[in-house]
Structures are given as structure tokens and as C-alpha cells.
Amino acid sequence: MTRARWALFGIFLAATFGSLIAGTRQAPAGRPPGTTYKSPAFTFNKIQDGIYHAVGTGSLVVMSNAAVIETDRGVLVVDSHVTPGGAWALREELKAVTPRPLRYVVNSHHHFDHSHGNQIYGPDVEIIGSEFAREMIVAGKSVDARPYEWFVGGVPGQIAQLEKRVAEATDPAERDRLQNQLAVQRNHLEGTKAVKPTPPTVTLGNRLTLHHGGREIRILFLGRGHTGGDVIVYLPKERIVATGDLLVENISYSGEAYVPEWIDTLERLKALDFETVLPGHGNAFKGKAKVDHFQAYLRTLWTEGKKLHDAGVPMEDAAKQIDLRSQATNYPSIRTVGLTPPHGVWRIYELLDGKVK
Ligand SMILES: [Zn+2]
Incomplete structure (x- = not known):
């Protein structure tokens, strides 16, 4: 050729x-x-x-x-x-x-x-x-x-x-x-x-910190929350924090959570000086209002879950009966009574019954 x-x-x-x-x-x-x-x-x-x-x-x-x-x-x-x-x-x-x-x-x-x-x-x-x-x-x-x-x-x-x-x-x-x-x-x-x-x-x-080329990258464990070992990645100079599932744009999964401790861990997150949040799910957002919203959600989840537990409602039924509608202003996806997936309520029962440490 x-x-x-x-x-x-x-x-x-x-x-x-x-x-x-x-x-x-x-x-x-x-x-x-x-x-x-x-x-x-x-x-x-x-x-x-x-x-x-x-x-x-x-x-x-x-x-x-x-x-x-x-x-x-x-x-x-x-x-x-x-x-x-x-x-x-x-x-x-x-x-x-x-x-x-x-x-x-x-x-x-x-x-x-x-x-x-x-x-x-x-x-x-x-x-x-x-x-x-x-x-x-x-x-x-x-x-x-x-x-x-x-x-x-x-x-x-x-x-x-x-x-x-x-x-x-x-x-x-x-x-x-x-x-x-x-x-x-x-x-x-x-x-x-x-x-x-x-x-x-x-x-x-x-805590583990990387210092590379003028960037300080702090990897921090602030306490148990979404799981027993969530870390966040915090850039103090840039005022940015990547939160994984400890704080997301909407409602984070709570099926393996330490619910009351999560509220305290979020308080420690709030104490950091940041402006921008890069969550593990949903879009990036600014400010700390979503920390307050999620703490309020977790408090309600815990209080309402405990009420059902203490009233002797079986675990399976409790997930269908739990009423979180008071949180619908911040989370419009909450439209009806009940929790899907039910795991968050099951988790509260396990925590109250001492089945997880
Ligand atoms: Zn997760």
C-alpha cells in the first residue's frame, strides 16, 4: 500500500x-x-x-x-x-x-x-x-x-x-x-x-493532619454518630469541611447510628470555623443551619422512638408508627407517619435494650 x-x-x-x-x-x-x-x-x-x-x-x-x-x-x-x-x-x-x-x-x-x-x-x-x-x-x-x-x-x-x-x-x-x-x-x-x-x-x-504546599488538611474523629467511626476532613484556612454522612444535605441514614451521641458530635462539628460543607450525599451548602436542623431531627427521632419503646410497642410496628412530621419544615420529604427504611427505629430499640455497645 x-x-x-x-x-x-x-x-x-x-x-x-x-x-x-x-x-x-x-x-x-x-x-x-x-x-x-x-x-x-x-x-x-x-x-x-x-x-x-x-x-x-x-x-x-x-x-x-x-x-x-x-x-x-x-x-x-x-x-x-x-x-x-x-x-x-x-x-x-x-x-x-x-x-x-x-x-x-x-x-x-x-x-x-x-x-x-x-x-x-x-x-x-x-x-x-x-x-x-x-x-x-x-x-x-x-x-x-x-x-x-x-x-x-x-x-x-x-x-x-x-x-x-x-x-x-x-x-x-x-x-x-x-x-x-x-x-x-x-x-x-x-x-x-x-x-x-x-x-x-x-x-x-x-486526629491526623497533612501539611502540603500551604494546605493544612485535618482529618478528625469528633465522636460517634452516623457510625462508630466517622471522620471529617477539615480545611481551616479555606473554611471548608467534608462531612461524609455525619451531616448530609437531607436526612442521613441512622440504621447503625449512635443517636444521642450523634447530637453531641454535631455540636463539636458546629464549634469548628467553617463556611462550606461538602456532604457525602446531596449538594454542597453553606452555613451551620443544617447542623441545627439535623440535631432537631435526631432529638425527635430519639424521643419518639423511646416513647414507643417504653410503651411496649413491638420494634416492627414502631417503625410504622413513629411520627416525625414535626420536622417536615426542614425536611419536606417527611410527609407521612413512619420511617423508611425502618432501620433508624430498630437501632433505637437496640440501643435502649443494650444490644449494641
Ligand atoms: Zn453511611
Whole structure:
């Protein structure tokens, strides 16, 4: 072939295989299962120079956000998402945001949706978490637990439902929408099957501070709350705090919480000087009003749960009867009596009955 023909052949190859790759996103070496998705998986919301809040777009199920902090030693990311695919997508998409390599991952706590991407990182990345988070992941408690059962155990059922709805859909636009959702969920299921829970490589008791290139990054355990070992990532100079699930935009999951202690821990959070909160779920927000709102919610959850407990109402019924509507002003999602998932009420019973330490 002449040089011109080779060039044309090259264009043909690029066009043919380029479109194949765009359609199926063929995996390069090291790409984990569960990464068949339409890019991008994340929106990087810029908070300040070198600081971003990465929020999932929905094209890949990532479940939690990541806070992204650049330093002169590389990037620190808070949380690794729900699957190795989620963590992989974040690391790939980060390349368009910063030329610096990912060096540190903080697990805000051990829950599956914040730690199940840990396995993709090599020895050049330190994974930092509380001693409690490490113990829980080593003991298999990121998988063998109520929240995992509830949120991941339900995925095959959701897929079956979607398959049924796709088969029944008569409107082509609606069928396309459902088929898209189905593809996202099938990919998610594949990603969850590939999870190998991987614990932090560096643990802390109460405090660990990184000083890199003019940034001070404090990783703090402020007391038990959402779990027995939540850490926050606090930047005092920038007045930013990444809170994991200790404080989220809406109502945080309380099925493994230490409810009364959580209220006190939030008081210690409030004592820090910060302006911007990067939560583990929901959008970034400013100010401390949401700390007050969530403390009020937790007080009501505890008081109402205890009332039912002390009246001898069985645990299963109590979750259907608990009345949290007084909190609907701050949380409009509370519309009816009862709590879904019921785990928060079950947890209060366990705490009151001394079944958890
Ligand atoms: Zn959590």
C-alpha cells in the first residue's frame, strides 16, 4: 500500500473501532467490571481553586459524592464510592480536572457506598480512615450489614421490575428511558459483584493532619454518630469541611447510628470555623443551619422512638408508627407517619435494650 492508502486505512480503522469503543467503552488494562456507562459519571463542582465536590451524574451508580482537594503532593479524595467502577471513573475523569496524581483517599466511614472502590488503588495511594472503619471492613461489616442488604440487595429486584416495564412500555420514548435505566442498573449489579472490601492502609484515633504546599488538611474523629467511626476532613484556612454522612444535605441514614451521641458530635462539628460543607450525599451548602436542623431531627427521632419503646410497642410496628412530621419544615420529604427504611427505629430499640455497645 502507498503511504496515502495507509493513511486512508488508518482513518477507516479509527472510524470503525473508534465508534465501537465509543459504543461499548472497551476496557483498557486495569479497567474494573461495571464500567459500561455513558460518560461522564461525575460533575466536578468547583468550590475554590483546587477544591471540588464531585457529584454523580446518574450515568453510573456511584451513590456517594467525593470531595477533591489538590495539594503539591497530589490529590486527596474523600470517599471511594460504591464499586471499584465508581472509584475508577472518578480517577479517570479527574485527569481532565488536574494533572496531579491521586495520592490519598480518605474513607469518611466504613459504609459500602463510601469504601467499596478502595480496591482499585495501588501502593502509591494511602487510604486513610478511622481505626473503627478499618476494623469494620476487615470484619466484613461493610457487606454483612443492614444498609448493604437494603440498598444493594434490592438491585436484582429493581432490574426484574425494569425488565417488566420495558416489555410493557408502548411509548418509544418511555421505553428508551426505561432501557437506559435498566442498562445503568445491570452495570451497577456487575460492579457490585466485583467488590473486594479493602480496608484503610493508614488509621487514626482522633486526629491526623497533612501539611502540603500551604494546605493544612485535618482529618478528625469528633465522636460517634452516623457510625462508630466517622471522620471529617477539615480545611481551616479555606473554611471548608467534608462531612461524609455525619451531616448530609437531607436526612442521613441512622440504621447503625449512635443517636444521642450523634447530637453531641454535631455540636463539636458546629464549634469548628467553617463556611462550606461538602456532604457525602446531596449538594454542597453553606452555613451551620443544617447542623441545627439535623440535631432537631435526631432529638425527635430519639424521643419518639423511646416513647414507643417504653410503651411496649413491638420494634416492627414502631417503625410504622413513629411520627416525625414535626420536622417536615426542614425536611419536606417527611410527609407521612413512619420511617423508611425502618432501620433508624430498630437501632433505637437496640440501643435502649443494650444490644449494641
Ligand atoms: Zn453511611
